[in-house]
Amino acid sequence: MTSVSVAILQLFREKGGFVSGEVISRELHVSRTAIWKQINGLRRAGYVIEAVPSRGYHLLSAPDLLSPGEIAGYLKAKLIGRRLVCLATTTSTNSDAFRLAEQDAVEGTVILSDGQSSGKGRLGRVWSSPEGVNLYCSVILRPGIMPYEAPQLTFLSAVAVARTIELVSDLKPEIKWPNDVLIKGKKVAGLLNEMNAETDVINFVILGIGVNLNMTAEQFPPDLRHPATSILLESGRPVGRARFAALLMGELDRLYRDFRTNGFGPVRAEWQQRCNAHGRELAISDGGADVVKGMFAGIDSYGALLVAGAGGKIERILSGDVRIL
Numbered sequence: 065m066t067s068v069s070v071a072i073l074q075l076f077r078e079k080g081g082f083v084s085g086e087v088i089s090r091e092l093h094v095s096r097t098a099i100w101k102q103i104n105g106l107r108r109a110g111y112v113i114e115a116v117p118s119r120g121y122h123l124l125s126a127p128d129l130l131s132p133g134e135i136a137g138y139l140k141a142k143l144i145g146r147r148l149v150c151l152a153t154t155t156s157t158n159s160d161a162f163r164l165a166e167q168d169a170v171e172g173t174v175i176l177s178d179g180q181s182s183g184k185g186r187l188g189r190v191w192s193s194p195e196g197v198n199l200y201c202s203v204i205l206r207p208g209i210m211p212y213e214a215p216q217l218t219f220l221s222a223v224a225v226a227r228t229i230e231l232v233s234d235l236k237p238e239i240k241w242p243n244d245v246l247i248k249g250k251k252v253a254g255l256l257n258e259m260n261a262e263t264d265v266i267n268f269v270i271l272g273i274g275v276n277l278n279m280t281a282e283q284f285p286p287d288l289r290h291p292a293t294s295i296l297l298e299s300g301r302p303v304g305r306a307r308f309a310a311l312l313m314g315e316l317d318r319l320y321r322d323f324r325t326n327g328f329g330p331v332r333a334e335w336q337q338r339c340n341a342h343g344r345e346l347a348i349s350d351g352g353a354d355v356v357k358g359m360f361a362g363i364d365s366y367g368a369l370l371v372a373g374a375g376g377k378i379e380r381i382l383s384g385d386v387r388i389l
């Protein structure tokens with residue numbers, strides 16, 4: 065999509081209703097003939113645009129495309145999304161982001177793809193990524209923090225995803241330690257953060273975010289580790305992918321800029337509020353019998369789950385299966 069078409073779409077969204085050729089021409093410094101050509105290009109890409117001689121152009125509907133033009137129309141973020149790379153397909157947006165970050169891509173670059181052929185979960189697991197229905201994106205950050213503080217950014221992305229789900233639906237998402245977002249106990253989003261670091265400096269962090277937006281029941285693989293769902297399945301209404309992507313970038317932007325000024329405190333507080341274990345008793349097992357039991361006591365700055373055992377002794381949990389009793 066050309067930069068003029070992107071700007072025309074932005075004008076349609078800003079002004080609403082009919083926008084005259086004269087206004088477009090004046091604001092974008094392009095001729096009326098050039099506008100006509102761009103409008104026809106947009107129509108070929110699936111946009112339905114009405115043209116009435118005395119009134120101008122009117123955007124009636126937009127395809128559910130994950131294109132820079134569609135996303136830019138909704139995007140208000142300053143840092144996150146200042147460069148957008150939208151792909152029709154790829155192996156994994158995290159791998160693409162890693163490569164771009166190694167080539168000095170600016171902080172805030174976001175890579176999105178319509179589908180992924182080898183979407184990555186944690187520990188070598190696979191993230192199911194059918195085309196055209198969900199959000200798969202990776203954000204490049206260059207935070208001035210120590211490598212051991214990097215898990216803080218995973219918590220930040222979980223809060224951003226939960227906030228965005230609330231913006232587009234009436235659903236009440238919950239966060240499950242360490243990195244899942246759930247709706248009614250079923251996984252709707254997964255986060256995979258990767259980094260390139262030396263002993264005491266982070267070169268960059270990749271926030272990998274997968275959210276099941278419009279996936280149907282048949283599109284889920286049968287052998288998932290935990291029950292899974294999508295926003296469509298839970299709310300009964302499809303979600304515009306570009307709008308969701310832009311709103312998510314907006315929340316990431318707000319949280320990240322606050323994080324850089326005020327540190328991890330605000331993110332930690334909101335994460336703890338939104339955690340499904342908030343105020344609950346937990347049992348943690350290492351695959352076999354329960355090893356620790358106690359009340360949820362939050363998370364620490366290294367990403368550990370804190371559990372208050374009998375007598376108030378705080379245990380730090382770094383891995384394991386967490387059950388709510």
Ligand code: BT5
Nearest residue numbers: 156158183184185186189192201254255272274288289292
């Ligand atoms: C995660 O791993 O939850 C991290 C997923 C991160 C995906 C994003 S998409 C954009 C970016 N690019 C990438 O290549 N990755 C990131 P984990 O906690 O290990 O969960 C993986 C497990 O969840 C799998 O083993 C399945 O059982 C299950 N699963 C796979 N696909 C799923 C889906 N679409 N929805 C819910 N569960 C799924």
